[in-house]
Amino acid sequence: xxxxxxxxxxxxxxxxxxxxxxxxxxxxxxxxxxxxxxxxxxxxxxxxxxxxxxxxxxxxxxxxxxxxxxxxxxxxxxxxxxxxxxxxxxxxxxxxxxxxxxxxxxxxxxxxxxxxxxxxxxxxxxxxxxxxxxxxxxxxxxxxxxxxxxxxxxxxxxxxxxxxxxxxxxxxxxxxxxxxxxxxxxxxxxxxxxxxxxxxxxxxxxxxxxxxxxxxxxxxxxxxxxxxxxxxxxxxxxxxxxxxxxxxxxxxxxxxxxxxxxxxxxxxxxxxxxxxxxxxxxxxxxxxxxxxxxxxxxxxxxxxxxxxxxxxxxxxxxxxxxxxxxxxxxxxxxxxxxxxxxxxxxxxxxxxxxxxxxxxxxxxxxxxxxxxxxxxxxxxxxxxxxxxxxxxxxxxxxxxxxxxxxxxxxxxxxxxxxxxxxxxxxxxxxxxxxxxxxxxxxxxxxxxxxxxxxxxxxxxxxxxxxxxxxxxxxxxxxxxxxxxxx
Amino acid sequence: xxxxxxxxxxxxxxxxxxxxxxxxxxxxxxxxxxxxxxxxxxxxxxxxxxxxxxxxxxxxxxxxxxxxxxxxxxxxxxxxxxxxxxxxxxxxxxxxxxxxxxxxxxxxxxxxxxxxxxxxxxxxxxxxxxxxxxxxxxxxxxxxxxxxxxxxxxxxxxxxxxxxxxxxxxxxxxxxxxxxxxxxxxxxxxxxxxxxxxxxxxxxxxxxxxxxxxxxxxxxxxxxxxxxxxxxxxxxxxxxxxxxxxxxxxxxxxxxxxxxxxxxxxxxxxxxxxxxxxxxxxxxxxxxxxxxxxxxxxxxxxxxxxxxxxxxxxxxxxxxxxxxxxxxxxxxxxxxxxxxxxxxxxxxx
Numbered sequence: 096x097x098x099x100x101x102x103x104x105x106x107x108x109x110x111x112x113x114x115x116x117x118x119x120x121x122x123x124x125x126x127x128x129x130x131x132x133x134x135x136x137x138x139x140x141x142x143x144x145x146x147x148x149x150x151x152x153x154x155x156x157x158x159x160x161x162x163x164x165x166x167x168x169x170x171x172x173x174x175x176x177x178x179x180x181x182x183x184x185x186x187x188x189x190x191x192x193x194x195x196x197x198x199x200x201x202x203x204x205x206x207x208x209x210x211x212x213x214x215x216x217x218x219x220x221x222x223x224x225x226x227x228x229x230x231x232x233x234x235x236x237x238x239x240x241x242x243x244x245x246x247x248x249x250x251x252x253x254x255x256x257x258x259x260x261x262x263x264x265x266x267x268x269x270x271x272x273x274x275x276x277x278x279x280x281x282x283x284x285x286x287x288x289x290x291x292x293x294x295x296x297x298x299x300x301x302x303x304x305x306x307x308x309x310x311x312x313x314x315x316x317x318x319x320x321x322x323x324x325x326x327x328x329x330x331x332x333x334x335x336x337x338x339x340x341x342x343x344x345x346x347x348x349x350x351x352x353x354x355x356x357x358x359x360x361x362x363x364x365x366x367x368x369x370x371x372x373x374x375x376x377x378x379x380x381x382x383x384x385x386x387x388x389x390x391x392x393x394x395x396x397x398x399x400x401x402x403x404x405x406x407x408x409x410x411x412x413x414x415x416x417x418x419x420x421x422x423x424x425x426x427x428x429x430x431x432x433x434x435x436x437x438x439x440x441x442x443x444x445x446x447x448x449x450x451x452x453x454x455x456x457x458x459x460x461x462x463x464x465x466x467x468x469x470x471x472x473x474x475x476x477x478x479x480x481x482x483x484x485x486x487x488x489x490x491x492x493x494x495x496x497x498x499x500x501x502x503x504x505x506x507x508x509x510x511x512x513x514x515x516x517x518x519x520x521x522x523x524x525x526x527x528x529x530x531x532x533x534x535x536x537x538x539x540x541x542x543x544x545x546x547x548x549x550x551x552x553x554x555x556x557x558x559x560x561x562x563x564x565x566x567x568x569x570x571x572x573x574x575x576x577x578x579x580x581x
Numbered sequence: 582x583x584x585x586x587x588x589x590x591x592x593x594x595x596x597x598x599x600x601x602x603x604x605x606x607x608x609x610x611x612x613x614x615x616x617x618x619x620x621x622x623x624x625x626x627x628x629x630x631x632x633x634x635x636x637x638x639x640x641x642x643x644x645x646x647x648x649x650x651x652x653x654x655x656x657x658x659x660x661x662x663x664x665x666x667x668x669x670x671x672x673x674x675x676x677x678x679x680x681x682x683x684x685x686x687x688x689x690x691x692x693x694x695x696x697x698x699x700x701x702x703x704x705x706x707x708x709x710x711x712x713x714x715x716x717x718x719x720x721x722x723x724x725x726x727x728x729x730x731x732x733x734x735x736x737x738x739x740x741x742x743x744x745x746x747x748x749x750x751x752x753x754x755x756x757x758x759x760x761x762x763x764x765x766x767x768x769x770x771x772x773x774x775x776x777x778x779x780x781x782x783x784x785x786x787x788x789x790x791x792x793x794x795x796x797x798x799x800x801x802x803x804x805x806x807x808x809x810x811x812x813x814x815x816x817x818x819x820x821x822x823x824x825x826x827x828x829x830x831x832x833x834x835x836x837x838x839x840x841x842x843x844x845x846x847x848x849x850x851x852x853x854x855x856x857x858x859x860x861x862x863x864x865x866x867x868x869x870x871x872x873x874x875x876x877x878x879x880x881x882x883x884x885x886x887x888x889x890x891x892x893x894x895x896x897x898x899x900x901x902x903x904x905x906x907x908x909x910x911x912x913x914x915x916x917x918x919x920x921x922x923x924x925x926x927x928x929x930x
Contacts, residue, residue, distance in 0.1 A: 279740070305740065310767065311763075311766060311767065311770070313763040313766065313767065315729070315759065315760045315763055316729055316732075316760050316763025316764050316766070316767055317763075317767065318729075319726060319728075319729020319730050319732065319733060319760055319763075319764065320729055320730075320732045320733040320736055320764065320767060321733060322729075322730055322733055323670075323718070323729060323730035323731060323732060323733020323734045323735075323736065323737070324733040324734070324736045324737045324740070325733070326713075326718050326730065326733065326734065327668065327718070327733060327734040327736075327737030327738070327747075328737055328741070329736075329737045329740055329741075346723060346726065347726065347729065347730075350722070350723050350726065351721070351723075351726055351730060354709075355711070355719075356924050356925070356926070356927055357704055357924045357925055358701055358704060358705040358709035358711070358720075359701050359704075359705060359709070359710075359711040359713075359719075359924075360699070360700070360701040360702030360703075360704050360705065360924060361702070361923065361924035361927070362701075362711060362712070362713055362714075363711040363713050363718065363719070364927060395925050396925055396926065398926070398930070418927075418928055419927040419928055420926045420927050420928055446930070447930045448930030492930075495930050
């Protein structure tokens with residue numbers, strides 16, 4: 096009658112974690128609500144609670160074990176009433192298995208945040224669903240693409256270190272804050288909580304509460320205060336917990352920050368970075384899943400950056416903090432935990448407004464940015480197996496757009512597909528295809544195709560979400576179409 | 582059984598607040614020279630605005646143009662108390678505040694006519710003027726935006742510990758914007774050095790205060806944030822200056838923000854295109870007759886023995902200045918077409 100207790104998934108993107116500490120030992124009796132273990136995710140240390148009563152029969156994973164996969168059996172519990180519903184049934188499932196069908200049926204264990212103040216992120220932290228294919232999951236998986244990407248900006252012989260996008264962003268902020276006292280970071284949960292997505296982890300400890308400032312939940316207000324502080328000579332980094340919430344603040348981003356330099360005839364600056372996760376996360380529904388890249392990229396006076404990997408995230412965030420212009424820096428939650436090689440250099444800064452050729456090819460150009468780059472690279476690998484040699488361009492900066500790199504590639508391949516995790520109408524993809532038509536018409540052997548999310552608010556249901564989001568298969572189909580291949 | 586003795590009903594007066602309050606401001610005891618200066622500044626604003634109204638009528642100024650006529654005592658009184666470290670921000674009724682920050686009238690007038698020599702190279706217009714050099718941070722066209730932005734200026738003062746105070750002006754209309762209260766909350770939470778000045782001219786465009794504000798005593802609007810407020814006669818430059826002294830003492834002592842509700846009145850419409858049907862001519866005339874801020878100072882000056890001649894000389898001098906700025910604004914060239922593309926971004930990418 097032993098019940099298998101499995102490693103829980105404690106965030107939408109968690110796939111493995113560290114079993115930091117057991118708070119029970121074999122032979123202990125546990126009852127519902129007892130904390131059995133502490134589990135470290137990439138975001139936080141979480142307490143793992145028992146849901147039902149029983150005696151700890153066996154602990155299968157020792158404390159201190161890293162990289163415990165979600166769903167792995169970590170302990171067995173002898174449940175007195177475990178026979179309910181059949182004595183042989185593994186009546187109790189770990190959260191990882193509950194999400195889809197059994198969540199309300201017979202959950203065995205649950206986890207809650209170690210902080211009482213549940214925030215929007217924790218609210219959205221559904222257990223990851225190993226067995227449920229979701230659209231976000233395929234985006235997430237594609238981001239793990241191992242394709243070799245070259246970056247001519249890195250000097251030959253530079254040592255590379257593997258870090259997550261989250262760490263890269265944090266390091267960028269920390270380095271710039273060390274270098275310039277005018278730089279500070281403000282936003283919801285950025286200081287004591289260490290960041291809702293842990294991007295600001297450790298900054299409060301190093302820089303103190305003068306420079307790492309928790310705000311109330313008041314986006315319009317703190318976007319305005321940040322903009323005013325920038326006008327007054329400081330260099331604020333304003334974190335939005337997600338860019339969905341920045342809609343409440345968009346007036347200041349556009350009317351105050353973007354237009355000031357022009358309206359003042361070039362004498363009043365607003366050097367500010369608005370940053371945070373953008374685009375679809377995992378199963379968080381329509382109000383928490385939207386790509387605002389095209390919105391901000393349509394505004395003169397703004398710089399808009401949407402990096403894909405950790406090296407770009409770091410190099411471009413440093414550039415964003417340094418520039419005198421206001422920057423909207425669009426991150427992606429699904430990419431935060433992904434690790435990439437980053438050059439080990441004292442001052443890794445990349446130029447704003449320059450696209451990057453992620454993969455060279457001769458048959459077709461796939462243009463993308465942010466998480467779409469992962470899909471484009473995955474598609475390119477699969478297309479290579481079918482004899483189609485795709486070039487993949489990461490725009491990296493959405494405004495100003497690096498038209499030259501795009502047009503040069505088009506002149507070489509004569510075919511173009513634009514991949515965008517976002518809506519099709521008035522999208523970056525629309526813009527790229529217009530540029531191709533206006534300035535590269537003679538180079539086109541086929542119409543430019545847009546591969547985007549469906550033109551609907553993002554649904555919650557796993558199957559519908561999958562249908563709504565962009566995928567490598569859709570990219571492959573579009574590439575074949577422009578190559579006139581079946 | 583003995584009945585419980587009947588208790589006297591509890592007194593219904595509200596409990597007295599135990600929060601620290603600023604002292605009641607006293608009218609400023611101006612010297613004759615200071616009084617003359619106030620007179621001159623108020624008159625400059627009035628004549629400048631009258632001229633702007635004329636130029637608007639001639640089609641030389643376009644778009645929206647909001648005049649400060651009637652409200653002169655507010656900005657003159659308050660800004661006379663500022664030091665060089667302090668910063669000023671306001672909404673779109675900004676011409677007067679700019680002149681008081683020391684920005685030459687011709688630079689402002691040339692902006693109104695959309696010329697290259699304007700303070701914003703002709704790209705901002707009446708509502709969007711700035712001078713970082715003079716610590717004047719706009720000039721903002723979105724109602725209420727200056728409150729959050731001004732709070733950010735105060736944040737920068739505190740961050741740099743430079744001793745400066747931000748003065749953020751907004752109207753009775755802006756006082757109903759949500760971001761005002763978001764800013765109040767953070768300003769008090771972080772004890773930011775800011776004076777929030779509500780220029781209550783009684784009408785948000787065509788809507789009177791009591792048609793739009795559940796709490797029409799706007800100086801109380803900070804109470805739930807523990808920000809003290811004072812209600813001041815904004816038609817009296819000495820009362821305004823006295824209030825500024827008290828407010829600055831409060832803020833500079835590190836006690837956080839304070840609200841000054843300045844009761845004032847605009848004689849003209851909301852903007853040049855406002856027919857002002859929402860109030861009677863008699864109402865406007867009554868204010869002009871009884872409470873005009875310039876007439877008030879004129880009277881004080883004559884009590885101090887300043888003769889008509891001296892006042893006339895000031896008046897002539899100001900008219901000359903304003904006329905010169907108008908002539909300049911009419912004759913100086915428009916921006917070069919190439920200016921269309923400059924100043925969008927600061928850096929090259």
